[in-house]
Amino acid sequence: MAPNDSAETTGIAADEATGTMAGRRRAARYVVPVAVAGVAAATIGLVPALADSGDPDLPKITAQQLIEKIAASDTEQLSGTVKISTDLGIPSLGGLAGSLAQGGDGPHGGSSADPQEKLTELASGTHTLRVAADGPDKQRVSILDSAAEYSVIRNGDQVWAYDSKSDEAYHATGDKASGHAEKRGGATTPDGVPTTPKAFAEEALKTAGPTTSVTVGGTAQVAGRDAYKLVIKPKQGGSTIGAITVAVDAKNGVPLKFTLSPSSGGKAVIDAGFTSVDFAKPAGSSFTFTPPKGAKVTEADDAKAQQQAGKRAPEFKVPGGPAGLDELAGGKGVKVIGEGWSAVAEIEAPGGRAIPTSPKSGDVPPAAQQFLDSFGDKVTGKFGSGTVFKTRLVNALMTDDGKVYVGLVTKDALVRAANSAN
CATH class of the missing domain: 3.30.310 (TATA-Binding Protein)
Known part of the structure; x- marks a missing residue:
């Protein structure tokens, strides 16, 4: 392993590199890491996303150069499998979110395919996702389990979500479809939920400032690709965050793995990494969707009207969670x-x-x-x-x-x- 330069860089330098961090509101210093960690209602019984399989010998690089490499990455096409493990130290949100979403009106109070409800499941446990992206307007994220699959597909101003378990679909168009989708790499769902290491890393880098230490912590191999490890740490005491480690593809600058370790020690709070990745153009069929015959389809406008009319229970949001x-x-x-x-x-x-x-x-x-x-x-x-x-x-x-x-x-x-x- 090459003795990488771990010289510290400040948030000012990081701002100059990315061109996207200036003018952040003061409050974002605590908001952003929550968004990194949370999902919809709250953002790792850690099973590592992918164990490092070797420390490649790479040329020296400074932290500043590595940040610039991430910022300069123009990779907009990829497909692969991501494992996300989250351990916030709270009870599972799945059943709770479902019961609160149904409220007093039973299962017809909302759609099980609504991303705002379904994606709360990512707030705890370990999940395998299949992701694909082709530029800023085409992304697909699928949550896989042993018996079902849940997918969110964005194609231009159209978003579909489908839950195979309940055979329900959710559809949004226009601004509702655009949401907070990431410009590169299909990093988030239309609701702004990070689903790839790139999305997590970009949010973490927004926190960089004079109170942050950013260094290079060696090299690794993730999903068969050589990577540098960027280490982000608070300089201050009292934070629950110990360190954030981002494995960055040595060739194209795409973050391949993100790990957030707590200051209290023990398992990581978030561990998200590719287990396989391909930077070729995904098949066009990945971004098309037609609801199966007989599936229940809920339109976003209708769901919003129902909520405003009081037919759905108000959403329960975990104190301190990213929602809101x-x-x-x-x-x-x-x-x-x-x-x-x-x-x-x-x-x-x-x-x-x-x-x-x-x-x-x-x-x-x-x-x-x-x-x-x-x-x-x-x-x-x-x-x-x-x-x-x-x-x-x-x-x-x-x-x-x-x-x-x-x-x-x-x-x-x-x-x-x-x-x-x-």
Whole structure:
């Protein structure tokens, strides 16, 4: 293995390399890593995505050069298999998400093929995905299991999602289809959920700043391809993130594997990597879809109208999860305490109302309450009293007087932030 230059680079240099990081809102320093980790409702019982099969001898490269290599990559076509393992230290979301999505109207309250509901499954456990991309407007992501397959297919302004288990399809057009799809490499689903190492890596690099150390940590071989390892670490204490390691294809600059390790040690929180990859143009048939005869088809507009009419239960969102955090960043009633990886968002509850944390209030579904209780700790301080809802990555302190403190920080760091604000 070549003795790679592990010289540190700052976020300023990273900004110059990518041209995409300048002007990020302060709050993004805690929002972005959540989006990296979470999925729809919350973002690794780690079985490694792919064990390194050797350390290739590659030319020296600096961290700055490796970031530039990622930024300059023009690869827009690929297909392959990705294994994603996630261990946030919370109960499985699959059954909970399903029961809450159905609400009081039963299974007809929504579509099992709706990506916003189905993709919550990626928030825990290990999953195998088949991915394909052909430029910015054609992507396909399929979640495979032993007896069924779930696919999201984007082709221009058309998006189809199909769940073979329930024989249900979901269809969106126009702006609803565009969503937050990535411009290169089919990195995300139309709902913005990262599904490849490239998507995870791009989100992680957005956090680079003076509080971040970026180095080259050697080489590896992933999916049969030689790669450099880019290591991103917080310089500050108090963060739940220990390190992020990205294996970058030595030839074309495409991230092949992403691993987020917690500061507490143990299994990785997220491990996503290609087990096989091909950079040839995928077959055009990969991006076409016609619902099977007899399949139930739900149109996005109809689903939205149902929700607005109150025919579906409101979505339950895990405290501190990525859903809605983009809206919180820079929003009214939000203040950021600290900076960088130890930043904490202080959020005022609407109207100063206390957030319900007891089933006696009648505002929390029993299934949701059981979920909350499984990772909540009572705490006190200058701020008063409240409950810390904790995962291995995102922690949130909900005070009894209606404030929320959330960040990628430890419980003690949350309490310190709440005390400093009072």
